[in-house]
Amino acid sequence: MKRIHEENVRKQAEAAKTQATMQAKSDKLDEQIKKNQLKIQKQQIREMRHAMKCPHCHSTNVKPLGVHRKDFSLGRELMWGYGSGSNGKATKKTDFVCMKCGKRFVK
Ligand SMILES: [Zn+2]
Incomplete structure (x- = not known):
């Protein structure tokens, strides 16, 4: 046993x-x-x-603005949004501006 x-x-x-x-x-x-x-x-x-293409003129000459938080650089904004996920401050949407026609759009 x-x-x-x-x-x-x-x-x-x-x-x-x-x-x-x-x-x-x-x-x-x-x-x-x-x-x-x-x-x-x-x-x-x-x-x-x-x-990324402009929905208005289909130009690929677009620039991300990342206007959701003016104090932070775009790099940090992207890092916060995509890197951590736990930080609720950054949204996954980014504002873009078309360099050709000057129109803004969100992706
Ligand atoms: Zn455009």
């Missing part, structure tokens, strides 16, 4: 150890995924700027 108990304790300890290792692995993976997501998001922002 005692032997079985010891066996169980050993198995439990092993299981806990495996779980801890797996947890550490998944933590590392989470970090990696987060980093990758950030990279992808940054790339998406870059691509978005490239693909």
